[in-house]
Amino acid sequence: MQTPTQPAIFDGHNDALLKLFKNGGLANAAQFSNGYNAAIDVPKSRAGGFGGGFFALYVPSPLDLATKFDEMSKAQYDLPLPTPIPVEQALPVVMHQAAILFALEAQGALRICRSAADIRAALAAGQMAAIFHIEGAEAIDPELHNLDVLYHAGLRSLGPVWSRSTIFGHGVPFRYPATPDIGPGLTDAGKRLVKRCNELRILIDLSHLNEAGFWDVAAQSNAPLVATHSNAHAICPHARNLTDRQLDAIRDSDGLVGVNFAVAFLREDGRMLNDVPLAQMLRHIDHMIERLGEDRVGLGSDYDGAVVPKGLDTVADLPNLRQAMVDHGYDKPLIAKICHENWLRVLEKTWGE
Numbered sequence: 001m002q003t004p005t006q007p008a009i010f011d012g013h014n015d016a017l018l019k020l021f022k023n024g025g026l027a028n029a030a031q032f033s034n035g036y037n038a039a040i041d042v043p044k045s046r047a048g049g050f051g052g053g054f055f056a057l058y059v060p061s062p063l064d065l066a067t068k069f070d071e072m073s074k075a076q077y078d079l080p081l082p083t084p085i086p087v088e089q090a091l092p093v094v095m096h097q098a099a100i101l102f103a104l105e106a107q108g109a110l111r112i113c114r115s116a117a118d119i120r121a122a123l124a125a126g127q128m129a130a131i132f133h134i135e136g137a138e139a140i141d142p143e144l145h146n147l148d149v150l151y152h153a154g155l156r157s158l159g160p161v162w163s164r165s166t167i168f169g170h171g172v173p174f175r176y177p178a179t180p181d182i183g184p185g186l187t188d189a190g191k192r193l194v195k196r197c198n199e200l201r202i203l204i205d206l207s208h209l210n211e212a213g214f215w216d217v218a219a220q221s222n223a224p225l226v227a228t229h230s231n232a233h234a235i236c237p238h239a240r241n242l243t244d245r246q247l248d249a250i251r252d253s254d255g256l257v258g259v260n261f262a263v264a265f266l267r268e269d270g271r272m273l274n275d276v277p278l279a280q281m282l283r284h285i286d287h288m289i290e291r292l293g294e295d296r297v298g299l300g301s302d303y304d305g306a307v308v309p310k311g312l313d314t315v316a317d318l319p320n321l322r323q324a325m326v327d328h329g330y331d332k333p334l335i336a337k338i339c340h341e342n343w344l345r346v347l348e349k350t351w352g353e
């Protein structure tokens, strides 16, 4: 079936929990169901056919997003990595955001999915499917006790770093133009983290790792390599994007990349300006299909965490993206793969169910 709101779009990254955390937190979680000034809420999701995705728990650095976006609108930039955040500071934030996620499930806004079968059931029921994901492992202790506890609470995906250093590794800075080859790889604790994630079958997200960290995960992990929200460096030479060599390694592992809507990673000039035609996003998807094949490309919107193209401002605008794919000549099976089927395939393989 293909209507303006079908197939459902299930994607690799959103910051809806951060948005709620900053807008009154748990006490105001009901605004997600009622609708509020955000890219993702229940009414907009119904209107646009948003099926959910990876809901990131993320500890914000004390830096002003407006200043960051302002700096990134320039022709060149090199933002330093923010200061590391100790576990005792990170854990309460992650607990609060987890509580928001559970509250959203309790109010019937979404279903927390622990298997691909859960996601299929949620999508079939027209329910938003949510993966409990942590972006940046600051809340995990070196002994990994918190990892085990969070897994039992529903955690199924983890980025060892955001663009910041942790005890596990080092993030890639927001630098343009630049390659992702900036800084050292995983620490010994980071290698233990990869091993434990493999044992628990928690997906390891490569999106904010620098290149050395990427290759360390590729060498250590027995799971498909996944970058939940990253774009093609060959089209936009931003440090946050993936080189063709990295894309080839993801293909060889039968992994997946979710194409990011953030304009700084889409535009050839790397600038954080939203006048980006959807054709520019299609260029990235074309390149990914060329390197990865049709089965290893998905979406990773970054909604509520990034500046996105005009005309794709919220999930209610997702019909414009489906239409752009039709206009670009993609056939129905390919559009269904990009919208959610490829994500389901790689999650089933990673989680084993």
Ligand SMILES: [Zn+2]
Residues within 6 Å of the ligand: 013, 135, 207, 208, 229
């Ligand atoms: Zn991110």
